[in-house]
Each structure stands twice: as structure tokens, then as C-alpha cells.
Amino acid sequence: MTARTAPLADTGLWQAVMAAASGRCQCRGTCGKTHKADGGRCPREHRPGAELLAAPAEPAQLLWPAHQAAALPKQALTAWCAPCHDASRSRARRAAEADTPPAEPDALF
Template structure:
């Protein structure tokens, strides 16, 4: 499929997710970046080269489309159907997961009262 090398396990599912995403990261800013220069969507393409921050080949992941689902245990993520998966570059995936983890661990604000 256009020079895309699938992972060793789950190749059919991975290829289906990549085909639906046209081989491009589907992040639309959940990573904290606006992706403003590329119409709000990450411009990283599987097999392409990163121009900065680690320079190297881009390898897309098939991971949950819903940022909250990125925190599920691996066995639950592996059971998700194709319609609930999206293509993520490593940078957007990691940043989104980190942001989601921080949101879930921030304690609720204490009541603003004296007694």
C-alpha cells in the first residue's frame, strides 16, 4: 500500500485505518498544537520525514480516536473496532495522551469557604 510498511501484528486493521486517514495523522489539535498552517490537521504522513524535533521517519500508529480512550489498558485498546481508531503520529499521540493524563489527575478545586 504505497510503500507503507504495516506492523507485525494487526496488519489488516492498521492498513484499514491508514487507508481511511489517507496515510496522514488525524490529530486536529488535541495534542495542544493548532496545526494552523495545515488547516487544523497534523501534516505528518506515514513514511515521510520529520523536518524538526527528532528528524527521522514518521511512523503512524493506529490508536483510539477519542483522546479519553488513549488511557484505556492495552487489552481494551486492542479490542476496539476500526471505526473507533485513528491514525496518529507519535508526537501527537504522546502529547494528547499526556494532556489527557494531566486532565484526569488534576484534583477538583476545593470549596471556597472558611468553614
């Protein structure tokens, strides 16, 4: 893997997550793709123009506010490419909405 350019506010956590991921997206299908042709793991690697981000490994936690996600330990984070991150987040949002019962309308009388 080539040299990594860390985000501006990196405190070493991003570097640790990328090292653990060997600079490759760690999605294994939560985005909706099987990644079958690549052994079950997304083939995208960190490089200029296709940077990876460190975000919660659990799709439901991708919906957390940034300040809560930022407090997670290194072991709870994984490397995501933007397409897998966005698709996994969308799927988690739809699943959360499906689990939420519809709101009862306010009665007028």
C-alpha cells in the first residue's frame, strides 16, 4: 500500500484503523453488494481520489451523531469507502424506520 494521507484532525486513530484494514475497505456486504468477485470484501483501496474513512463497524451505529461515533474505540471502527459507507448507512436508516411503529395521529376530540 502507498503512503496514507491522514485527515486534518487525525489523532492517530484513523491511521490505526487503516493499518488494521491494510488500506482496504472492510465492507463485507452490509452495503447490499456481495463483493463475491473479491472474496466477499470490497476491493476499494485508499488512494488519492478514493480516500477511505474510519467509521463505526456496526451499521446501526453509522446513524449515531458524529460526537458519539467519534468516542468509539479503535476496535469498534472499520475502514469504509464512500459508496459502501453511504449504502450501508442508507440501509441501516431504512431498517430503523421499518422497526419504528407509525405515530398515532393526534385526536381532535
